[in-house]
Amino acid sequence: MIKKIFVITVLFTSAYSQVDISNQLSARYGDSDNDYNYNEIYLDTKLSLNRENYRLESILNFEVSDPPEIGLNANGLDGYLFGFYNDKFSFEVGDIHQTWGRGLLLNQLDFQNLDFDTGSRGLGMQFNYEGKILNIIMGDTSSRKSTTVLGNYDPRVPNYFIDQFIYGADFSLDIAKFNIGTAFLLVDEKERSLSHILTNVRIDRSHKSGEFFMSIVNKVSEKDSGQNYLPPAIVYPKKDGGGVYLSNTNYFKNWALTSSYRKFTIDVNDPVIRYNIVDNYSQALDIQRSPSGFYQHTFRLLSRTSKEVNLNDEVGVEIQLLGPINDNTNIAVNYMKSSSSKQWYNGLGVLAGDWFSDNNSLPSGSQDSYPFEEIFIELSGYSPKGNIFYKVGMDFQDQVFNVLSNSGEVKSFEITESFTLPFLVNVAVNPLWNVEVQLELQKLKTGFDTTIVSDVDGIEDNYSFNSLLSEEYQKNLFLALSANYNQKWSFNLSHESTNSDESLLDSGQDESFDSSNDWNSVSLAYKFNSDHMLELFYGSIRGGLDCTNGVCRYIQAFDDGIRIDYSRNLD
Amino acid sequence: MYRLFFLFLFISTLFSQTNFPNSKVQLIDNKSINLHNLTSEVSFVSFWATWCLPCLKEIDKLNEFIDDYENVSVILINEDRPGDKAKVKSFIRSRKYPIDDNYHVVFDFDKKLSRQFSAEPIPLTLILKDNKVVYRKRGFYVGDEVELKRQLGEALSD
Numbered sequence: 001m002i003k004k005i006f007v008i009t010v011l012f013t014s015a016y017s018q019v020d021i022s023n024q025l026s027a028r029y030g031d032s033d034n035d036y037n038y039n040e041i042y043l044d045t046k047l048s049l050n051r052e053n054y055r056l057e058s059i060l061n062f063e064v065s066d067p068p069e070i071g072l073n074a075n076g077l078d079g080y081l082f083g084f085y086n087d088k089f090s091f092e093v094g095d096i097h098q099t100w101g102r103g104l105l106l107n108q109l110d111f112q113n114l115d116f117d118t119g120s121r122g123l124g125m126q127f128n129y130e131g132k133i134l135n136i137i138m139g140d141t142s143s144r145k146s147t148t149v150l151g152n153y154d155p156r157v158p159n160y161f162i163d164q165f166i167y168g169a170d171f172s173l174d175i176a177k178f179n180i181g182t183a184f185l186l187v188d189e190k191e192r193s194l195s196h197i198l199t200n201v202r203i204d205r206s207h208k209s210g211e212f213f214m215s216i217v218n219k220v221s222e223k224d225s226g227q228n229y230l231p232p233a234i235v236y237p238k239k240d241g242g243g244v245y246l247s248n249t250n251y252f253k254n255w256a257l258t259s260s261y262r263k264f265t266i267d268v269n270d271p272v273i274r275y276n277i278v279d280n281y282s283q284a285l286d287i288q289r290s291p292s293g294f295y296q297h298t299f300r301l302l303s304r305t306s307k308e309v310n311l312n313d314e315v316g317v318e319i320q321l322l323g324p325i326n327d328n329t330n331i332a333v334n335y336m337k338s339s340s341s342k343q344w345y346n347g348l349g350v351l352a353g354d355w356f357s358d359n360n361s362l363p364s365g366s367q368d369s370y371p372f373e374e375i376f377i378e379l380s381g382y383s384p385k386g387n388i389f390y391k392v393g394m395d396f397q398d399q400v401f402n403v404l405s406n407s408g409e410v411k412s413f414e415i416t417e418s419f420t421l422p423f424l425v426n427v428a429v430n431p432l433w434n435v436e437v438q439l440e441l442q443k444l445k446t447g448f449d450t451t452i453v454s455d456v457d458g459i460e461d462n463y464s465f466n467s468l469l470s471e472e473y474q475k476n477l478f479l480a481l482s483a484n485y486n487q488k489w490s491f492n493l494s495h496e497s498t499n500s501d502e503s504l505l506d507s508g509q510d511e512s513f514d515s516s517n518d519w520n521s522v523s524l525a526y527k528f529n530s531d532h533m534l535e536l537f538y539g540s541i542r543g544g545l546d547c548t549n550g551v552c553r554y555i556q557a558f559d560d561g562i563r564i565d566y567s568r569n570l571d
Numbered sequence: 572m573y574r575l576f577f578l579f580l581f582i583s584t585l586f587s588q589t590n591f592p593n594s595k596v597q598l599i600d601n602k603s604i605n606l607h608n609l610t611s612e613v614s615f616v617s618f619w620a621t622w623c624l625p626c627l628k629e630i631d632k633l634n635e636f637i638d639d640y641e642n643v644s645v646i647l648i649n650e651d652r653p654g655d656k657a658k659v660k661s662f663i664r665s666r667k668y669p670i671d672d673n674y675h676v677v678f679d680f681d682k683k684l685s686r687q688f689s690a691e692p693i694p695l696t697l698i699l700k701d702n703k704v705v706y707r708k709r710g711f712y713v714g715d716e717v718e719l720k721r722q723l724g725e726a727l728s729d
Contacts, residue, residue: 022589024689044689050590057592059686081686085594087605099680102653110682112691128595128603179601206601211657249657256661291654296622320658322665330665386635389628389713426628428713484712530708530718531695549622549652569689569707571589 032561040065071115193224221282239282241266255323270355284311329381471500514557
């Protein structure tokens with residue numbers, strides 16, 4: 001039915017030439033030795049009718065994929081949105097994406113490359129009157145993930161699905177020089193008999209010499225114990241969690257100093273069940289995103305060691321200084337430190353499974369509380385003539401991401417330490433040729449830090465480190481060369497290598513595991529016009545973490561294959 | 572399904588044209604305004620983010636020559652995360668982007684404009700004449716500014 005309505009709408013509106021129509025077509029094909037094969041076509045069509053006092057708009061997303069690069073097969077209309085907009089009111093039906101405040105309560109995203117879409121199919125409204133804004137949302141949200149908690153894990157195909165019905169409202173207004181907002185959101189999940197109530201208040205103050213922002217969120221989750229008359233009856237406790245985020249920025253001429261503090265305790269759990277996204281029914285929702293708390297790296301190797309903010313249990317600070325050293329050079333200095341909001345102790349040994357904790361109100365450096373620390377310094381700028389652009393950085397990271405045992409006898413932590421030097425230079429050789437070189441070097445250590453505590457006087461503790469790699473230190477290198485001719489042709493070569501394989505990370509169950517030590521590729525792209533491009537690729541790409549705007553997902557390696565990408569704007 | 576797909580493609584291609592919408596947007600000083608209040612007879616629009624290197628190169632080049640085009644307004648549509656608002660403001664300040672009555676940065680946190688123009692992957696650059704898109708370009712290499720200047724010149728002389 002809906003397809004017929006679309007076709008009739010298009011025919012009708014086109015015939016009268018009242019409507020703007022815009023189309024973007026993209027087609028992608030991939031075929032590799034490790035069965036990373038995909039075949040997908042996307043067409044985004046937008047229709048809009050612009051009148052003096054209002055605008056009508058529809059967005060239609062078609063997808064034909066079998067299989068897609070990531071996610072589930074699709075064959076037809078994948079998304080749609082109809083909207084009415086004027087100065088004071090907007091009304092939308094279809095796939096709604098709203099962001100309230102800075103996203104701590106609601107931030108709906110759509111990242112096709114990560115198969116991450118937290119939009120709601122339903123309706124959304126906005127009333128806007130003299131600085132007072134009311135947003136309303138109601139609809140079904142479906143998110144999907146690949147998780148190792150369930151048996152049939154595949155990094156490309158989701159094995160865990162969450163369907164929720166959400167409804168709520170957000171109101172903000174200007175009072176004096178402040179913008180104040182408040183919101184509530186109710187979330188029902190039939191599959192797991194769950195309901196969540198989220199509330200938020202926030203305050204924003206922008207002034208000439210800086211800005212201040214604070215947001216507080218509370219989340220209450222209840223799970224129905226059901227009609228279970230047979231003992232033992234399971235009673236699920238009501239769980240109450242929350243979070244606070246503070247950020248302050250000050251400007252000093254052209255320099256800016258931003259500092260932020262966050263404490264999130266939406267679902268605090270002991271180390272044994274901390275990462276179980278299936279059974280922890282009160283975890284932060286996918287529609288929630290923390291305001292910043294990490295650096296968005298653009299370099300390849302640094303992107304793989306990125307850290308996502310953990311809304312369930314994290315306390316952190318971040319300081320960033322940005323400014324120009326001279327007319328051609330900018331510097332950015334970033335310091336981030338975070339830890340779990342609790343410090344965990346395994347009092348009776350691992351098997352007993354009893355964990356005790358102390359609170360952290362500031363990020364702790366103790367290994368018992370999942371500490372993370374990063375320092376990143378970056379210089380970027382142009383040569384005096386302006387034809388050479390460069391970016392060079394230095395990054396230190398130190399993280400404990402698993403507390404395995406912390407008893408009086410044995411302490412064992414899964415850790416990662418890295419040091420990365422990224423460098424990029426782009427040279428406009430002449431009006432026709434443009435050349436870019438990107439080089440990244442990384443020294444990385446990952447494995448288990450274990451200490452057997454001696455209880456005998458005179459005998460020292462026994463410390464050992466068991467690497468998860470074939471060498472204690474992994475040395476990674478990424479090198480990319482690209483040349484662009486006449487803004488039409490682009491030629492790219494990339495090489496990535498490591499000194500140690502990751503076979504110790506392979507449990508033997510993952511058929512897609514990549515045990516290579518080097519990955520090479522070559523690609524050629526041609527631009528037919530300013531928004532019409534074809535790219536051919538041959539070679540291999542190393543797998544690993546892929547992060548887009550704070551959302552990270554493990555991406556499978558692409559082994560010795562071809563890729564063809566085509567995109568065209570049809571306006 | 573394929574028939575519907577190609578029918579859509581065919582019909583919509585025949586009638587394609589794009590007006591720049593008069594959406595309500597938020598400026599970096601938190602004020603709300605309609606887009607048409609920011610545009611002029613000829614406008615330069617770019618979708619960008621602080622983590623997008625080609626976007627930054629494009630804006631740096633734009634800032635070198637835009638003073639020569641007095642009647643062209645610039646609208647930079649930011650695609651960073653809403654949580655990075657403070658960082659975006661700091662970034663603009665440290666890079667000395669010449670924000671004034673003719674040079675604007677707006678936030679697109681809910682990605683409405685991005686979806687409407689299929690802006691991903693960024694940068695996506697538009698040149699508008701009387702709020703109609705007359706030129707559209709994706710990506711940026713140093714040297715592309717020559718074509719951008721030519722397109723601006725054409726739009727101004729039409």
